[in-house]
Amino acid sequence: xxxxxxxxxxxxxxxxxxxxxxxxxxxxxxxxxxxxxxxxxxxxxxxxxxxxxxxxxxxxxxxxxxxxxxxxxxxxxxxxxxxxxxxxxxxxxxxxxxxxxxxxxxxxxxxxxxxxxxxxxxxxxxxxxxxxxxxxxxxxxxxxxxxxxxxxxxxxxxxxxxxxxxxxxxxxxxxxxxxxxxxxxxxxxxxxxxxxxxxxxxxxxxxxxxxx
Ligand SMILES: [Zn+2]
Numbered sequence: 316x317x318x319x320x321x322x323x324x325x326x327x328x329x330x331x332x333x334x335x336x337x338x339x340x341x342x343x344x345x346x347x348x349x350x351x352x353x354x355x356x357x358x359x360x361x362x363x364x365x366x367x368x369x370x371x372x373x374x375x376x377x378x379x380x381x382x383x384x385x386x387x388x389x390x391x392x393x394x395x396x397x398x399x400x401x402x403x404x405x406x407x408x409x410x411x412x413x414x415x416x417x418x419x420x421x422x423x424x425x426x427x428x429x430x431x432x433x434x435x436x437x438x439x440x441x442x443x444x445x446x447x448x449x450x451x452x453x454x455x456x457x458x459x460x461x462x463x464x465x466x467x468x469x470x471x472x473x474x475x476x477x478x479x480x481x482x483x484x485x486x487x488x489x490x491x492x493x494x495x496x497x498x499x500x501x502x503x504x505x506x507x508x509x510x511x512x513x514x515x516x517x518x519x520x521x522x523x524x525x526x527x
Pocket of ligand 1: 324473
Protein backbone atom coordinates (compact mmCIF):
# COMPACT_ATOMS: atom_id res chain seq x y z
CA UNK A 316 0.00 0.00 0.00
CA UNK A 317 1.34 3.35 -1.01
CA UNK A 318 0.35 6.41 1.00
CA UNK A 319 0.02 9.73 -0.76
CA UNK A 320 -1.41 13.18 0.00
CA UNK A 321 -3.34 14.09 -3.16
CA UNK A 322 -4.01 17.76 -2.34
CA UNK A 323 -1.36 20.21 -1.14
CA UNK A 324 -0.54 23.89 -1.72
CA UNK A 325 2.90 25.47 -1.71
CA UNK A 326 3.84 29.16 -1.62
CA UNK A 327 3.15 29.16 -5.37
CA UNK A 328 -0.45 29.44 -4.20
CA UNK A 329 -0.84 32.98 -2.84
CA UNK A 330 -2.68 31.70 0.25
CA UNK A 331 -0.09 29.09 1.29
CA UNK A 332 3.01 29.36 3.51
CA UNK A 333 4.48 25.92 2.71
CA UNK A 334 7.82 26.00 0.91
CA UNK A 335 8.73 23.35 -1.66
CA UNK A 336 11.83 22.55 0.41
CA UNK A 337 9.73 21.82 3.51
CA UNK A 338 7.47 19.45 1.55
CA UNK A 339 10.40 17.45 0.24
CA UNK A 340 12.26 17.35 3.56
CA UNK A 341 9.20 16.24 5.52
CA UNK A 342 8.15 13.70 2.91
CA UNK A 343 11.62 12.20 2.92
CA UNK A 344 11.59 11.92 6.72
CA UNK A 345 7.99 10.71 7.02
CA UNK A 346 7.61 7.15 8.23
CA UNK A 347 4.68 6.15 6.02
CA UNK A 348 3.47 8.89 3.66
CA UNK A 349 5.94 8.87 0.77
CA UNK A 350 3.98 10.53 -2.00
CA UNK A 351 2.42 13.91 -2.69
CA UNK A 352 0.48 15.62 -5.43
CA UNK A 353 1.26 19.34 -5.57
CA UNK A 354 -2.04 21.03 -6.39
CA UNK A 355 -1.44 24.77 -6.36
CA UNK A 356 -4.16 27.15 -7.48
CA UNK A 357 -4.02 27.55 -11.27
CA UNK A 358 -0.28 26.97 -11.55
CA UNK A 359 2.17 24.08 -11.94
CA UNK A 360 5.18 26.13 -10.83
CA UNK A 361 5.08 24.70 -7.29
CA UNK A 362 5.00 21.16 -8.65
CA UNK A 363 8.05 21.81 -10.85
CA UNK A 364 9.97 23.20 -7.87
CA UNK A 365 9.06 20.33 -5.54
CA UNK A 366 9.79 17.77 -8.24
CA UNK A 367 13.21 19.29 -8.92
CA UNK A 368 14.12 19.24 -5.23
CA UNK A 369 12.81 15.68 -4.84
CA UNK A 370 14.94 14.31 -7.65
CA UNK A 371 17.79 13.43 -5.32
CA UNK A 372 15.55 11.38 -3.03
CA UNK A 373 14.80 7.94 -4.38
CA UNK A 374 11.89 6.96 -2.21
CA UNK A 375 9.62 9.97 -2.53
CA UNK A 376 7.04 10.29 -5.30
CA UNK A 377 5.85 13.68 -6.53
CA UNK A 378 2.78 13.82 -8.77
CA UNK A 379 2.01 16.75 -11.06
CA UNK A 380 -1.21 18.43 -10.06
CA UNK A 381 -3.18 21.64 -10.31
CA UNK A 382 -6.35 22.91 -8.62
CA UNK A 383 -8.14 24.82 -11.32
CA UNK A 384 -10.71 27.45 -10.45
CA UNK A 385 -13.73 27.42 -12.77
CA UNK A 386 -16.97 29.38 -12.89
CA UNK A 387 -18.66 26.45 -11.15
CA UNK A 388 -15.99 25.65 -8.54
CA UNK A 389 -12.63 23.92 -8.21
CA UNK A 390 -11.43 20.85 -10.09
CA UNK A 391 -8.14 19.02 -9.47
CA UNK A 392 -6.18 17.50 -12.34
CA UNK A 393 -3.36 15.07 -11.64
CA UNK A 394 -0.71 13.78 -14.00
CA UNK A 395 -0.68 16.75 -16.38
CA UNK A 396 2.31 19.06 -16.72
CA UNK A 397 0.62 21.90 -18.57
CA UNK A 398 -2.12 24.29 -17.59
CA UNK A 399 -5.55 24.33 -19.19
CA UNK A 400 -6.17 27.42 -21.29
CA UNK A 401 -8.04 30.36 -19.79
CA UNK A 402 -10.83 31.11 -19.35
CA UNK A 403 -11.12 27.86 -17.45
CA UNK A 404 -14.73 26.73 -17.49
CA UNK A 405 -15.76 23.45 -15.90
CA UNK A 406 -16.43 21.99 -19.35
CA UNK A 407 -13.16 23.21 -20.86
CA UNK A 408 -11.11 21.85 -17.94
CA UNK A 409 -12.74 18.42 -18.21
CA UNK A 410 -12.14 18.42 -21.97
CA UNK A 411 -8.52 19.42 -21.37
CA UNK A 412 -8.06 16.55 -18.90
CA UNK A 413 -9.45 14.08 -21.42
CA UNK A 414 -7.14 15.21 -24.20
CA UNK A 415 -4.09 15.20 -21.91
CA UNK A 416 -4.97 11.89 -20.21
CA UNK A 417 -5.18 13.60 -16.81
CA UNK A 418 -6.77 12.20 -13.68
CA UNK A 419 -9.83 14.24 -12.67
CA UNK A 420 -10.54 14.58 -8.95
CA UNK A 421 -13.53 16.50 -7.59
CA UNK A 422 -12.19 18.31 -4.50
CA UNK A 423 -14.42 19.19 -1.51
CA UNK A 424 -17.61 19.06 -3.63
CA UNK A 425 -19.88 20.46 -0.90
CA UNK A 426 -17.48 22.97 0.71
CA UNK A 427 -17.17 26.55 -0.49
CA UNK A 428 -15.46 26.61 -3.90
CA UNK A 429 -16.71 23.07 -4.51
CA UNK A 430 -18.83 22.32 -7.57
CA UNK A 431 -21.77 21.18 -5.43
CA UNK A 432 -24.46 19.08 -7.08
CA UNK A 433 -22.71 19.29 -10.45
CA UNK A 434 -20.45 16.62 -8.92
CA UNK A 435 -23.28 14.14 -9.51
CA UNK A 436 -22.69 14.22 -13.27
CA UNK A 437 -19.31 15.69 -14.08
CA UNK A 438 -16.82 13.27 -15.62
CA UNK A 439 -14.26 12.31 -12.97
CA UNK A 440 -11.96 9.54 -11.79
CA UNK A 441 -12.34 10.15 -8.05
CA UNK A 442 -14.09 12.22 -5.40
CA UNK A 443 -12.22 13.83 -2.53
CA UNK A 444 -14.15 12.39 0.40
CA UNK A 445 -11.90 13.57 3.19
CA UNK A 446 -10.60 17.13 3.35
CA UNK A 447 -9.76 18.59 6.78
CA UNK A 448 -10.81 22.06 5.63
CA UNK A 449 -14.36 20.85 5.01
CA UNK A 450 -16.84 20.14 7.83
CA UNK A 451 -17.67 16.59 8.87
CA UNK A 452 -21.07 16.99 7.22
CA UNK A 453 -19.52 18.17 3.96
CA UNK A 454 -17.10 15.22 3.99
CA UNK A 455 -19.92 12.76 4.70
CA UNK A 456 -21.92 14.20 1.78
CA UNK A 457 -18.84 13.70 -0.40
CA UNK A 458 -18.51 10.09 0.79
CA UNK A 459 -22.15 9.46 -0.07
CA UNK A 460 -21.60 10.99 -3.49
CA UNK A 461 -18.63 8.68 -4.13
CA UNK A 462 -20.70 5.65 -3.16
CA UNK A 463 -23.64 6.72 -5.31
CA UNK A 464 -21.42 7.31 -8.30
CA UNK A 465 -19.28 4.24 -7.54
CA UNK A 466 -16.16 6.36 -7.77
CA UNK A 467 -13.14 5.87 -5.54
CA UNK A 468 -12.93 8.20 -2.58
CA UNK A 469 -9.60 9.88 -2.03
CA UNK A 470 -8.21 12.04 0.75
CA UNK A 471 -6.05 15.13 0.70
CA UNK A 472 -4.89 17.54 3.36
CA UNK A 473 -5.52 20.68 1.27
CA UNK A 474 -2.64 21.91 3.44
CA UNK A 475 -1.79 25.61 3.17
CA UNK A 476 0.36 25.83 6.34
CA UNK A 477 3.10 23.58 7.74
CA UNK A 478 1.08 22.34 10.70
CA UNK A 479 -1.53 20.96 8.30
CA UNK A 480 0.89 18.67 6.48
CA UNK A 481 0.40 14.86 6.48
CA UNK A 482 -2.79 14.85 8.57
CA UNK A 483 -4.64 12.88 5.89
CA UNK A 484 -3.60 10.54 3.13
CA UNK A 485 -4.89 8.17 0.48
CA UNK A 486 -3.82 4.53 0.41
CA UNK A 487 -3.38 3.05 -3.02
CA UNK A 488 -2.57 -0.56 -3.82
CA UNK A 489 0.25 0.12 -6.23
CA UNK A 490 3.95 0.30 -6.81
CA UNK A 491 5.64 3.41 -5.41
CA UNK A 492 6.28 5.24 -8.64
CA UNK A 493 4.46 8.03 -10.43
CA UNK A 494 3.16 6.09 -13.41
CA UNK A 495 1.84 3.22 -11.30
CA UNK A 496 0.10 5.58 -8.88
CA UNK A 497 -1.56 7.56 -11.69
CA UNK A 498 -2.58 4.45 -13.61
CA UNK A 499 -4.06 2.87 -10.50
CA UNK A 500 -6.04 6.05 -9.81
CA UNK A 501 -7.33 5.99 -13.39
CA UNK A 502 -8.47 2.40 -12.98
CA UNK A 503 -10.17 3.29 -9.71
CA UNK A 504 -8.19 0.74 -7.74
CA UNK A 505 -8.00 2.83 -4.62
CA UNK A 506 -8.44 0.42 -1.76
CA UNK A 507 -8.90 2.84 1.04
CA UNK A 508 -8.23 6.18 2.48
CA UNK A 509 -6.84 6.62 5.90
CA UNK A 510 -6.13 9.31 8.40
CA UNK A 511 -3.84 9.52 11.35
CA UNK A 512 -5.28 12.63 12.91
CA UNK A 513 -7.46 11.62 15.84
CA UNK A 514 -9.99 14.39 15.20
CA UNK A 515 -10.63 12.97 11.74
CA UNK A 516 -11.04 9.28 12.53
CA UNK A 517 -14.76 9.72 13.22
CA UNK A 518 -15.21 10.12 9.49
CA UNK A 519 -14.19 6.55 8.78
CA UNK A 520 -16.90 4.14 7.85
CA UNK A 521 -18.63 2.30 5.07
CA UNK A 522 -16.30 0.64 2.66
CA UNK A 523 -13.45 2.85 3.75
CA UNK A 524 -10.80 1.67 6.14
CA UNK A 525 -8.85 3.62 8.68
CA UNK A 526 -5.42 2.83 10.00
CA UNK A 527 -3.81 4.82 12.73
ZN1 LIG B 1 -6.89 23.24 -2.37
